[in-house]
Amino acid sequence: MQHPLISLKAASFTDSVIRGMSIEARRHGAVNLAQGMPDFPAPQVLKDAACRAIQDDVNQYAITWGAHELRHAIAEHAAWHLKLDVDPEREITVTCGSTEAMLVALLSIINPGDEVILSQPFYENYWPDCMLAGATPRFVPVRPPDWKFDPDELAAAFNDKTKAIVLCNPTNPTGAVFTREELETIAALCRKWDVIAITDEIYEHILFDGREHVALAALDGMQERSVTVSGMSKTYAVTGWRVGTILAPPEMTRAFRQVHDFVSIGAAAPLQEAGAVAYRLPRSYYDELAAGYQARRDRFCKSLWEVGFEFEAPQGAYYVMAGIGAFAAGDDVAFAGKLVREIGVAVVPGSSFFRDKELGRPYVRFCFCKKDETLDEAARRLRALRVIV
Structure with a gap:
């Protein structure tokens, strides 16, 4: 062809690391704490309203x-x-x-x-x-x-x-x-x-x-x-x-x-x-939402601290940007790969959130928008880090 097939803009992009880690989670049967999607049901009243609209x-x-x-x-x-x-x-x-x-x-x-x-x-x-x-x-x-x-x-x-x-x-x-x-x-x-x-x-x-x-x-x-x-x-x-x-x-x-x-x-x-x-x-829904996520945050952060991850508790949203220095891990991508393959927990390498990739090497991101049993299973698997790393 006389002209490049792909635009310069498109050629500058890479695949989404977050969505890629979800694919890796499925491949390895890992607990997916990479992509920020809840594994618990949406409010029944919303599902009923959507079904009713389709039927109407x-x-x-x-x-x-x-x-x-x-x-x-x-x-x-x-x-x-x-x-x-x-x-x-x-x-x-x-x-x-x-x-x-x-x-x-x-x-x-x-x-x-x-x-x-x-x-x-x-x-x-x-x-x-x-x-x-x-x-x-x-x-x-x-x-x-x-x-x-x-x-x-x-x-x-x-x-x-x-x-x-x-x-x-x-x-x-x-x-x-x-x-x-x-x-x-x-x-x-x-x-x-x-x-x-x-x-x-x-x-x-x-x-x-x-x-x-x-x-x-x-x-x-x-x-x-x-x-x-x-x-x-x-x-x-x-x-x-x-x-x-x-x-x-x-x-x-x-x-x-x-x-x-x-x-x-x-x-x-x-x-x-x-x-x-x-x-x-009703406004009570939003109060209960925040309280539920705070309980998840407290439950999961305690587990991460016990394993050795380094961070301060998040103030909002449902993510933890955790330091991995305690595991002698110099490469976040390699560490995330090890977690998903050998530990069975999918996370996002910190460097994917930085234009200057080296600034993100000391971190991985967890999400905790999950059921208690999901977070507990992830915590159970992560405890093996003390033995393997």
Whole structure:
């Protein structure tokens, strides 16, 4: 052929390490603590609503940017949970998962030469999203043990080319949660440099030890320059339903809806009907959700500490970014391979969350969105590390 078969963008990507480790887990019969998908049932009321919608023949295209009832339920949820007044007709886009939401947002706002600030480590999709959108990423480290930004380093990353900053709060992969004070610092930089804040808040209801979820968009002067991404996957244990959400000002929402329409047309119609039920669940549901995950966190972290992994308990989400120094393991990829093949537990190598791979070599990421018996079995298998390593 006269021209290369594969684009330079596509050639720069590798397979998802997270999804690859799930494949390895199946191959070796391992407990899958790599991919963040629950192994316990979704709420029965949601499953009933989805089945009812299918039986009622809600089987054709919904409005491309989201079914009417779902958008109104999302707006009601945003009002009490995020303290945001959102117009469901002009400021909400429903997407095929929060993964599509993030890509749609970047595709819609980025022009050649624009820079996007990312933390390092970052959720593995963010860097490819920037590449697909044509943005130049600028990485700012967050460091253990609390995995937070140094304010001076963050400020130094902003400049006249900065178009957006992408934040995950609560954070995947580290489990850190931004405080209101930390978000105020970021908001001030966004206002100073006229920067859009894109926040991935998919873990918004999974916080521990009484922490409060603060939406960056709810801070003074931020709603008009904020894009709030979330979805149903984590809160309602339906990662396979692929119903995501974008809250944004009308001008950006118009662009998001146009790009989304040409990317995927729309999310599954019957699942959107069930989503309207989900977002209107009583507030007690969310309290019980957080309490249940905190119990899982405490149960599993205790087991990891006993084996010898090094970390501080996560503040939110359902991940542990654990140090592997006690096992004389200098290569996270090799260590993760050993765990899945010989111990029977699948994890994610820490380097997959870093552009500078060497920074991630001392870590692996566990997820604990599992039944107690699953976590206990993983803990039982991991105890063999003291003998084998």
